[in-house]
Amino acid sequence: MTDLEDQLSRVLSGAAHRAPQPPEGLLATVKTRHRRRRARMAAVRTAAAVVLVAGGVGAVVSALGASAEPYPAVSATGRPEASPDKIPPLIEKVWPQAVHKIPAKLPDGRAYYPQLLLDDRTLLVMTGVSDGKRQFLWSYELSTGRPRQIAEIPPTKGSAIFADGVAAGGGNIVWWASYKEAGSPRVARIWTVPATGGQPRPVTDVPLGNVMKQGHIDGLTVAGSDVIFAYEKGGVYRVPLSGGSPQPVKGAERHHILRWPWVGVHRGKAIFRELFNAETGERRDAVVKADEEVRCGVDRCAGVAVRYKTVKAERPRDRSGKEIKCGTRRCPDTARSQTILRRFVRDRDGSHERELPNSFQTGDDAGLERFFKVTLRGPGDQTVLTLYDADTGRSADLGIRRDAKGSMGIPDGGLDRLMTYPIKNEMYVLDLAALK
Amino acid sequence: MDDEPGFDDFVAEQTAALLRYGYVLTGNPHDAADLVQEALVRLCGAWPRVRRKDSLHSYVRTTMARLHISVWRRRRREHLIGEPPERVHHEVFPRDDEQGVWEELAALPRRQRAVLVLRYYEQLSDAEIAKVLGISTGTVRSQAFRGLDKLRSALSSAPATHGSMR
Incomplete structure (x- = not known):
């Protein structure tokens, strides 16, 4: 463990001792809220059934909102909770051209994990991720639903991490797996296989050093006949696909890869504020004001403007208004509050600023620097995940709801065009590049 | 409630530990108390299904972690007090x-x-x-x-x- 990790363990266990004490009457409150919620859900179900008979899907949304009102949930302050947010229509209605719905399992029953789009019609998927036994790469034809096996990912002895960082370009697929032999340091072995199929071949072994301190590698990219990668601690390297030893990329010795050839360094609360094109040498610095916390892409920055203030802390109370004690001590008297003044996305040069919805996920990657995940509160306190298009202001409901266990899948998606998530027996494959 | 045998005991035994976990997860006592309460309400609803499982402890902790990252709490608070102190750091x-x-x-x-x-x-x-x-x-x-x-x-x-x- 590093010093920071030690300190983190210490701080977290130390803080745990100052946690609030169980408030009196918690059990009764829990049961009351449970009964009230059960009653409210029954009312919602009845109303929904009626409206479904009477009208279309659009009508159900508003009817659900209305039906929840006779049973307002009461907050800690005794005020009724605000009404649910307006939920946009489902994504297959809003952006049908971007949505592919395919079975969540391969025809032979295997579960798979989408990795990337090889082209407009072909998804690259991996199987064997969850059982951890034999892993395979497949290309999956979105129109016909036919998978084709590309290769088995060679298992590596003593591998802590199986295939990761899958990337493709120029007809080649690459990935890495962490590998360690007794007595020698851990390495990240980079592999490649043609997208048309074949026998995977190691490209190179990247020495990792202390992975807890310095991380592994990331940002794997195929660029022409080379593979590019960066250490998670920073430092971009290039190695020919045909093999050889990795060479540092000039001028990017401490950098992270945003989207090759754009690389940058992280500085405080402005992620990728300064960018550098490692192929042309072009620099792009983003305009960021002192009170802003942003995450930037190649063209835009998104984030918040905040104001910090030290305030007198109110006595913590539970929902029934009883004071909560903090361990053996009194609860602290002061608190530092953070107020979000603005939420925005704008071009790196500071122009074209647009407001983002209140509950967009800060610090999260926005697909194509344009599509932001926004969490809304639906009827019955239900969490509804939506996608917000900063270019048009339109939104769509991703259709994800909590399952019976109360858990909710979080869509996988980065800065690129692909976003995927399973709902019941279907895999939603969103190709954001289809939206002009 | 008679139809939920064992639930009361679970709450009595586990609440203090859940509050500690909630506190390190959220960083402040208000959110910790709310998060534990919400997770217990949901557990209460699922109790007939899950009570015989060995992993109740991890079930409720998983619920808390997922609730927390699902922005459930922040939304509620924002609705209550408009433009709020969103993160409160206690000394x-x-x-x-x-x-x-x-x-x-x-x-x-x-x-x-x-x-x-x-x-x-x-x-x-x-x-x-x-x-x-x-x-x-x-x-x-x-x-x-x-x-x-x-x-x-x-x-x-x-x-x-x-x-x-x-």
Whole structure:
């Protein structure tokens, strides 16, 4: 463990001792809220059934909102909770051209994990991720639903991490797996296989050093006949696909890869504020004001403007208004509050600023620097995940709801065009590049 | 309630531990209390289905972690008081460096903080964390790394500001 990790363990266990004490009457409150919620859900179900008979899907949304009102949930302050947010229509209605719905399992029953789009019609998927036994790469034809096996990912002895960082370009697929032999340091072995199929071949072994301190590698990219990668601690390297030893990329010795050839360094609360094109040498610095916390892409920055203030802390109370004690001590008297003044996305040069919805996920990657995940509160306190298009202001409901266990899948998606998530027996494959 | 045998005992035995977990997960006593209460309400609803399971302990903790990163709480609070103090840092540590770590934890995105809490407080492996949060191990690793990286750079760039805000 590093010093920071030690300190983190210490701080977290130390803080745990100052946690609030169980408030009196918690059990009764829990049961009351449970009964009230059960009653409210029954009312919602009845109303929904009626409206479904009477009208279309659009009508159900508003009817659900209305039906929840006779049973307002009461907050800690005794005020009724605000009404649910307006939920946009489902994504297959809003952006049908971007949505592919395919079975969540391969025809032979295997579960798979989408990795990337090889082209407009072909998804690259991996199987064997969850059982951890034999892993395979497949290309999956979105129109016909036919998978084709590309290769088995060679298992590596003593591998802590199986295939990761899958990337493709120029007809080649690459990935890495962490590998360690007794007595020698851990390495990240980079592999490649043609997208048309074949026998995977190691490209190179990247020495990792202390992975807890310095991380592994990331940002794997195929660029022409080379593979590019960066250490998670920073430092971009290039190695020919045909093999050889990795060479540092000039001028990017401490950098992270945003989207090759754009690389940058992280500085405080402005992620990728300064960018550098490692192929042309072009620099792009983003305009960021002192009170802003942003995450930037190649063209835009998104984030918040905040104001910090030290305030007198109110006595913590539970929902029934009883004071909560903090361990053996009194609860602290002061608190530092953070107020979000603005939420925005704008071009790196500071122009074209647009407001983002209140509950967009800060610090999260926005697909194509344009599509932001926004969490809304639906009827019955239900969490509804939506996608917000900063270019048009339109939104769509991703259709994800909590399952019976109360858990909710979080869509996988980065800065690129692909976003995927399973709902019941279907895999939603969103190709954001289809939206002009 | 008669139809929920064992639930009362579970609440009596586990609440203090759940509050400790909720507190390190959220960073403040209000959110911890609300998170525990919400998780217990949901557990109460699921009780007939899950009560015979051995893993009740991890079931409710998983619920709390997922609720927390699902922005359930922040939304509720925003509705209540408009433009609110969204993150509240309580002075809990006598030592400035530890207070600094605690405050910088509050500046992390929720998913990153949850990953760090599960790793360094709950001592879970990355594979276990992936299961709890419903994300891939690759994401766990990169979120942990990003979180640690941000803490490291924030702590090294602005050591003087901590503790001066009393």
